[in-house]
Amino acid sequence: MALTIDPTESFKPYTLKHTLPAHKHAISSVKFSDDGRLLASSSADKTARIYSISGSSAIVRHELEGHEQGISDLAFSSDSRYLVTAADDRTIHLWDVSTGAHIKTLIGHTNYVFCVNFNPQSNMLASGSYDETVRIWDIKSGKCIKVLPAHSDLVTAVNFNRDGTLIVSSSYDGLCRIWDASTGHCMKTLVDDEHPPVSFVKFSPNGKFILVGTLDNTLRLWNYSTGKFLKTYSGHVNSKYCISSAFSITNGKYIVSGSEDNNVYLWELQSRKVVQKLEGHTDTVISVSCHPTENMIASGALGNDKTVKIWTQD
Amino acid sequence: MNAPIIDPLQGDFPEVIEEYLEHGVMKCIAFNRRGTLLAAGCSDGSCVIWDFETRGIAKELRDKDCVAAITSVCWSKYGHRILVSSADKSLTLWDVVKEERIARTTLPQTPLQARLHPGSSTPSICLACPFSSAPMIVDMNTGNTTVLPVSISDTGNGVVPPSRNRFSDGSAPFSPTAACFNKYGDLVYVGNSKGELLIVDHKNVLICGIVPVPGNAVIKNMVFSRNGQYLLTNSNDRTIRIYENLLPLKGGLKFLEESNHAGDEQDGFEKLKAVGSRCLALFREFQDSITKVHWKAPCFSGDGEWVIGGSASKGEHKIYIWDKAGHLVKILEGPKEALIDLAWHPVHPIVVSVSLTGLVYIWAKDYTENWSAFAPDFKELEENEEYVEREDEFDLMPETEKVKESDVDEDEEIDIMGVEKDSAFSDSDMSQGEICFLPADPSPDVPEPQDKFVGSNSKQGDSNQSVSALSEEAGQSGRLTSHISTPLEGNIKSEFS
Numbered sequence: 001m002a003l004t005i006d007p008t009e010s011f012k013p014y015t016l017k018h019t020l021p022a023h024k025h026a027i028s029s030v031k032f033s034d035d036g037r038l039l040a041s042s043s044a045d046k047t048a049r050i051y052s053i054s055g056s057s058a059i060v061r062h063e064l065e066g067h068e069q070g071i072s073d074l075a076f077s078s079d080s081r082y083l084v085t086a087a088d089d090r091t092i093h094l095w096d097v098s099t100g101a102h103i104k105t106l107i108g109h110t111n112y113v114f115c116v117n118f119n120p121q122s123n124m125l126a127s128g129s130y131d132e133t134v135r136i137w138d139i140k141s142g143k144c145i146k147v148l149p150a151h152s153d154l155v156t157a158v159n160f161n162r163d164g165t166l167i168v169s170s171s172y173d174g175l176c177r178i179w180d181a182s183t184g185h186c187m188k189t190l191v192d193d194e195h196p197p198v199s200f201v202k203f204s205p206n207g208k209f210i211l212v213g214t215l216d217n218t219l220r221l222w223n224y225s226t227g228k229f230l231k232t233y234s235g236h237v238n239s240k241y242c243i244s245s246a247f248s249i250t251n252g253k254y255i256v257s258g259s260e261d262n263n264v265y266l267w268e269l270q271s272r273k274v275v276q277k278l279e280g281h282t283d284t285v286i287s288v289s290c291h292p293t294e295n296m297i298a299s300g301a302l303g304n305d306k307t308v309k310i311w312t313q314d
Numbered sequence: 315m316n317a318p319i320i321d322p323l324q325g326d327f328p329e330v331i332e333e334y335l336e337h338g339v340m341k342c343i344a345f346n347r348r349g350t351l352l353a354a355g356c357s358d359g360s361c362v363i364w365d366f367e368t369r370g371i372a373k374e375l376r377d378k379d380c381v382a383a384i385t386s387v388c389w390s391k392y393g394h395r396i397l398v399s400s401a402d403k404s405l406t407l408w409d410v411v412k413e414e415r416i417a418r419t420t421l422p423q424t425p426l427q428a429r430l431h432p433g434s435s436t437p438s439i440c441l442a443c444p445f446s447s448a449p450m451i452v453d454m455n456t457g458n459t460t461v462l463p464v465s466i467s468d469t470g471n472g473v474v475p476p477s478r479n480r481f482s483d484g485s486a487p488f489s490p491t492a493a494c495f496n497k498y499g500d501l502v503y504v505g506n507s508k509g510e511l512l513i514v515d516h517k518n519v520l521i522c523g524i525v526p527v528p529g530n531a532v533i534k535n536m537v538f539s540r541n542g543q544y545l546l547t548n549s550n551d552r553t554i555r556i557y558e559n560l561l562p563l564k565g566g567l568k569f570l571e572e573s574n575h576a577g578d579e580q581d582g583f584e585k586l587k588a589v590g591s592r593c594l595a596l597f598r599e600f601q602d603s604i605t606k607v608h609w610k611a612p613c614f615s616g617d618g619e620w621v622i623g624g625s626a627s628k629g630e631h632k633i634y635i636w637d638k639a640g641h642l643v644k645i646l647e648g649p650k651e652a653l654i655d656l657a658w659h660p661v662h663p664i665v666v667s668v669s670l671t672g673l674v675y676i677w678a679k680d681y682t683e684n685w686s687a688f689a690p691d692f693k694e695l696e697e698n699e700e701y702v703e704r705e706d707e708f709d710l711m712p713e714t715e716k717v718k719e720s721d722v723d724e725d726e727e728i729d730i731m732g733v734e735k736d737s738a739f740s741d742s743d744m745s746q747g748e749i750c751f752l753p754a755d756p757s758p759d760v761p762e763p764q765d766k767f768v769g770s771n772s773k774q775g776d777s778n779q780s781v782s783a784l785s786e787e788a789g790q791s792g793r794l795t796s797h798i799s800t801p802l803e804g805n806i807k808s809e810f811s
Contacts, residue, residue, distance in 0.1 A: 079753060081753075082756065094756055102759075103756050103758050103759065104756050104757075104758065104759045105759055121350075121367070121750070121751040121754075122753065122754060123365055123367065123368055123372075123751060123752075123753075123754040124367065124368055138368040138369075138370050138754075139368075139754040139756050140365070140368065140370050140371075140372070140754045140755065140756055140757060141368075141370055141756075141757065142756065142757075142759070145368060145369070162733070164367075177688075181367075182367055182662075183681065185681060185683065185684065185687075186683070186684065186687040186688055187684075187687055188687055188690070189687060189688055189689060189690045190690060191690050204730035204731075205730055205731050206729070206730055206731050206732055206733045207733075208729075208730070209728065209730055221728070221730075223728075227690060230724065230726065230728055231724055231728065232724060247730060249730075249731065253730065253731075269728075269730065270725075270727050270728070271725075272724065
């Protein structure tokens with residue numbers, strides 16, 4: 001199932017552990033909760049699922065229905081009590097994780113909502129949309145606190161840093177922008193000379209670097225203070241879809257990403273070498289997530305495949 | 315909380331009213347240590363905790379036994395507890411996270427101010443300054459009160475032993491005595507009505523030193539800066555004085571005891587004055603020599619670089635800002651309502667003031683968008699610079715194609731996990747589990763027609779009166795739901811989209 005390329009001395013390859021029951025249409029996002037006990041997947045079939053993890057198996061706990069159109073992204077709150085889903089029906093839904101009940105609908109975006117993320121304090125939410133704005137919402141009241149005139153094309157990703165003071169956003173306009181979360185002011189814009197559409201961005205665990213995925217088959221690690229990129233990861237295929245990537249830090253430091261050649265790629269962080277390609281999906285792997293404490297990766301793929309697969313190192 | 319690219323705004327001060335908070339009639343305010351939460355005591359006896367980041371209400375502490383106005387509110391060091399003092403002479407200690415009342419005591423007189431011991435994370439000892447008698451240490455668990463001495467007899471025969479439950483100085487009634495803990499709470503600094511600053515060892519109930527304040531006017535307020543290095547006194551002679559704390563921050567009491575034994579000055583009053591002069595040194599005096607205004611609620615900025623004081627004149631809402639060198643840098647003017655409380659945010663250049671009408675105004679820097687942040691290669695200049703072209707600036711050199719060389723060594727090791735200690739909070743003891751935020755419980759949507767949000771500008775958020783879910787909270791009569799409102803007209807610069 002898994003092919004190993006350039007084995008480093010201590011790297012143990014990941015193997016496929018489980019394939020979860022398929023959604024009805026393409027998967028759009030998979031995420032582990034911060035406490036590691038839950039996994040969630042969202043799909044173009046307008047539903048999201050919450051699974052509970054035991055060992056390395058995952059059992060469906062709730063099916064969240066209620067969106068009128070396909071869901072593009074989801075996020076857990078940091079205490080794992082709430083889940084938000086962002087959909088093409090221009091709304092964001094807030095769900096209670098333990099009961100699966102729908103709590104709130106956040107209305108405000110004027111076009112498809114594409115990406116969503118909580119801040120670490122989980123009292124605010126940031127969302128990016130096809131309407132080119134990033135909105136910041138107050139969880140308690142459900143009101144939109146700020147609208148950031150973020151980009152000139154659709155916003156593909158939003159992410160808070162570890163203390164919730166900064167937000168990074170990326171867009172098809174080729175830019176990554178860093179915002180002050182409390183005031184909504186733009187702090188910095190990062191762009192490369194050739195500015196291919198940016199399909200994904202997230203902060204490193206310590207908040208000093210950002211991992212940027214662009215539609216020229218490249219992943220880069222930028223130091224946003226200096227505005228220079230420090231590492232480049234390539235070998236995968238990414239020119240059409242907004243594929244998410246992740247940091248794997250439980251057993252050595254790696255970058256994990258999906259790819260349009262149906263594999264999941266793992267690179268060693270420092271050496272940038274591809275250490276493994278996880279094969280098994282039958283369509284583009286659109287989203288990956290790393291478990292916070294175990295050596296576990298979850299991946300979700302598009303319409304030909306429609307499944308979430310769980311990989312572990314044993 | 316300082317990211318390298320956020321402007322170092324620590325050394326700056328606010329300029330305009332950004333927003334106001336409304337919830338009942340608020341009387342006094344206090345920030346938690348990091349400024350993420352703002353506690354406000356209300357006239358109906360409840361204490362509201364605002365989430366300062368979302369400007370919404372995070373919690374409300376309401377006690378059916380206490381319905382009189384709150385006179386002061388104080389956080390414990392790491393945010394686990396809040397102490398409120400009320401006009402019905404009571405002190406109530408709350409557990410913030412559980413929203414439970416831990417203890418409640420009633421004092422013989424209304425406490426105007428109550429402060430929790432700053433040295434511990436779950437303090438039960440507090441310092442209460444009653445309306446017209448000497449300050450006392452109250453143990454909230456047992457209800458015991460220990461009255462602190464506020465003067466020594468002028469014959470200089472040493473300290474008059476304080477007796478319990480008796481006014482220990484024979485000064486005229488209704489003269490408030492100000493008092494505050496030092497940074498770690500081992501000493502209490504008391505300002506009496508004779509214009510003397512007393513340094514008191516509250517455990518042994520002993521005056522260790524005396525500093526006579528020039529002018530000998532009644533001292534109304536006293537507060538330390540956050541780093542414990544400066545002490546501010548507000549006197550009846552309309553002057554704010556800043557003293558430099560000469561004692562070491564930790565173990566100040568020990569140092570005093572040792573120096574007491576070491577010195578061989580005369581006994582009694584003179585000796586205490588000598589000790590006092592080794593503890594505090596007058597640094598600055600602030601006053602408005604033109605209007606000779608009395609000051610209300612003066613305090614330091616979070617980093618101690620600025621001092622603010624509110625004008626105590628009724629009918630005006632003026633906040634004076636001085637720098638440490640003594641220069642008046644700004645006078646903030648708000649709507650024509652008297653100012654009753656003032657606080658500077660621990661980290662940001664934000665000031666919060668409470669007006670007599672019960673509104674809390676948030677003052678912040680008048681932000682002009684940093685346009686160069688939107689384009690990476692642009693740098694803003696203060697003034698025009700003459701640009702001199704190179705000789706070969708416009709030459710076409712087709713043979714040497716400009717190749718973009720990456721001067722980055724991609725093999726260099728980078729650390730994605732390491733985090734630096736937050737320099738703004740030097741004594742942050744992370745093992746204490748500081749409460750920086752309160753978990754938000756979203757209020758469920760009520761199934762009724764949702765009002766549409768008007769497209770809002772980035773500065774202010776949505777206009778108020780979002781009806782749907784918020785108005786359904788039953789059982790709280792007269793309680794306004796929290797909302798963000800656009801600022802008032804008048805002295806406030808109009809916002810632009």
